[in-house]
Amino acid sequence: MSLYQQHLPTLERARQACRERHCWSPYPEMPAKYPSAEQAQGKGLQMFEQHLGSAQGRRRFALDQPGQIGWLGEEVSPYTQAPLHIDYPQADIDTLFEAAGQAVPSWARASIEDRLGVLMQVLDAIYRDHLFEMTHAVMHTAGQSYNMAYAGSGVNALDRGIEALVYAEQAMRAVTPTARWERSFGPSSIQLEKTYRLVPRGVAVCFTCASFPTWNAWPSMMASLATGNAVIVKPHPATVLPMAISVRVFRQVLAQAGFDPNLVTMALDSKAEPIGKQLVQHPKTAIVDFTGSVQFGQWVEKNAYPALAYTETAGSNTVVLESADDLDAALRSLATTLCMFSAQMCTSPQNIYVPRQGVRTPDGVVSFEEVGQRLAGHVAHLCSEPKKAAMILATIQSPQTLALLAQLHEEGQRRGRVLLKPAAYSHPQFPQARTSTPLMLQLSTAERDLYAGERFGPVSFVIACDSADDALQQATGDVREFGGLTAFLYSTEEDFIARAEQAYASAGAQLTTNLTGAMPLNFAAAYSDYHVTGLNPAGNASLTQLAFVSSRFCIAQSRRPARSAT
């Protein structure tokens, strides 16, 4: 049975989910539900620990890819603030492109079924053999909590990978491989056999970010590979291990299936000597997938040509609080989402717009000041118990984020009101963890420069507006100008909700309205929730739809007189 046939039931089920966009996943959402969970988790931890070096001796991560010119590694665990002591192969870039380019033709000649089968097998291998190893690797580089690393960077990211394969298949299957064409020209009849070949663009470069590497990388890699391209992965130097493990699995499965493992390689750099621009503008770069800062993302979009660019950066995710049936339920949900992974997600809310006149509730109007204080109270409550804080806030990936918090706190004191002061909390399991509770500032729109654009990390702004409509206008204005992926609204007015849905749709942020309860507000489900819209500076890579895959290959045809006809 071919790999494609083995994985076809899952693919078929995924196709249905993509069509209907209901809830589905082939994977258990919680670590405890993984088959033989305890044993698997123990083995995963062990595998992770075997990667680690020590102060006595660095450990080399073997990747067996061509063009090696040295070893590089500068990862520091946000949980221990100690180096991981791992070195990864540093490769000569031209050699990687050369090897990737050479690997493409035979991969492109393989059938759609063969490519999809191998790629499903890669996802399956990560799930079966590397999921908990990956979980720890993500924790000790990106700094996520164990549960988030398992779900958001594990099974949810695998789901995004399958989803990309579904759309890649749909785009490729829209092109018939052959046709017979007959027409008369005057008295004579012409019969042609036509062949339509799917030709990949060439070599894709996939940039991954420090705080959330796999969720964007796996679908991007799947989209490029399924359509016949090769991929060079360029991880953020702070978060290499999750991608190094991924690249090694891709290479192993490709080789086992008889393909050239150089279809997937890794190009590494250091913070001091970045190679990003060089990779984007390399003459052999055909596709760039980028996740990272708005600034570099916009540079990529502008300078990638003739390569295609798919970007996911960040933005000012906004909240509009107009009215609520249960204000405290709304504020609790908002508080949880403001704390989730210390707001280091591209979907974390930041700018909370509230009418100066307050928020209507069944018990009367709650004043602007009280809304801010109650929200801060809910956040403070979540942070008050270290065990709970650890699960929700996890750690701060980069020391720069702490510096930003300090600076914003200082400015906020002068220009507004500090609703909540950031402070380290003590992680019960990792006493050396780099942590911080959120900073919350109350401001007027006169201080817009403070909150205009993404402020990466656990910081949010409660902003006084002239009215609910002004709140909506300010919020969607932020999205248009600085980018925005998600948006959150609480309102009991159907008219206002309808206006807000139109306004956010045209600004291009995905809107969640009146959600309370156990689901994190910014949870984005594969097969159901679209990601970036492409309508504002937050990027253009909507995971996953046809536009994400259909330009990654071209169609070359050949035609000749039908052989039976001559």
Added chain:
Amino acid sequence: MSLYQQHLPTLERARQACRERHCWSPYPEMPAKYPSAEQAQGKGLQMFEQHLGSAQGRRRFALDQPGQIGWLGEEVSPYTQAPLHIDYPQADIDTLFEAAGQAVPSWARASIEDRLGVLMQVLDAIYRDHLFEMTHAVMHTAGQSYNMAYAGSGVNALDRGIEALVYAEQAMRAVTPTARWERSFGPSSIQLEKTYRLVPRGVAVCFTCASFPTWNAWPSMMASLATGNAVIVKPHPATVLPMAISVRVFRQVLAQAGFDPNLVTMALDSKAEPIGKQLVQHPKTAIVDFTGSVQFGQWVEKNAYPALAYTETAGSNTVVLESADDLDAALRSLATTLCMFSAQMCTSPQNIYVPRQGVRTPDGVVSFEEVGQRLAGHVAHLCSEPKKAAMILATIQSPQTLALLAQLHEEGQRRGRVLLKPAAYSHPQFPQARTSTPLMLQLSTAERDLYAGERFGPVSFVIACDSADDALQQATGDVREFGGLTAFLYSTEEDFIARAEQAYASAGAQLTTNLTGAMPLNFAAAYSDYHVTGLNPAGNASLTQLAFVSSRFCIAQSRRPARSAT
């Protein structure tokens, strides 16, 4: 019955044709087969003549679009070399963008069915009421023959329009409009209603070229409009009338259906004061469709960001002559295609590569020199009779082309051998027509600079190569370096054909092998033949596939707790 329902049978048939890529069209291919042909043709001529002014008084083409600041018109008929004396509204660009932008929201809110119905109605109105008017308009601007203007710029272009609608519908239907999503988070269950809105990019600018305006414009306009965008058409100042007629029909049908006619407007410039760059870089430009020169096309691709760019330019279309069962049949077909509309098509062949050792035939090897001479003989034969020449060669659109022919003739004499000298032929119906028979030069590869890149007009080069494989390598090298849309091969060796198919597929030219007989070698059929591949500098707009349409809209979602659930 809605417009969509009225046109649904045609759309359904077109969907099938796109899936299977067989031969189909709802339109008669020859003018004589048009319903009540004689009467319709007479009326079309009359309608065309009513547009014309005279030396005594220019005629104004009413378009009733906003922002008019003056009148412009500098068209000269290639058939009479006299001005058409037509003035068109010159509009203030910002006003056009403003009006287009205002027209988008209600158009975007219309259902997919409503938009498709109106757009099918536009194509139908052109077919029923304007086809022969368009035929004459194309003749007296682009300079095509009557039959080509009817087919290539008439019904075939309408077919490309329908085809674009089929793919736009396919891409849009891939997004379900709503979904219900249920999942448990811990002990609680979350039920969400999700709405997925298709959001257009905004305002598209469609550049049309002097020699073949409608064939690219109509599908581009359909692709943008079907997905909810507005279109500003920027015709080449030498060929305005076909697009002015088109724009007026779009506006009329849109208004009749209750939509804002400013969804389609025209921005006009003069050769002396071009506005192309201003349009491409206008802050409100979201999409650019460009047909024209390689040089400006590459500028567009490089500078359109943040707008999307779809380009179709030109290139060095190549021929490889390796061996032939019936060499004269092959050479006759090649000769016809070299003459067709005086090789002013983006699909016309230019560089003919022949092994220096000659071409194998069942009657023995025909020497390189003899191949060139015989081919020139066939071309000369086609040009020898004015009536036949008029049908095939038609006219030369631009005086610049005659200057290029003179220059290349002069250089060719010095650096190679002139196989055929260009000369005006006398058009039987239009004695003042701007005409030229083709220039054919025999060269060695040492003179590559002479034929490297497109030489627009009736010029071809017969180039001596070291071997058949060298011929293939030279030819595909041209395509990679200078762009190429079509390619033509004659070979009796299946191995060589297979190699050529791979080589041209990877270079990105659409290959036609061993075709002889009545069909023009470069005939491209809607629903069956793909156009530009996107793999070389000839552009990226493959008419039509999913990549041509799927980025013209974005997906914005909103979600909220399911109403029954709370």
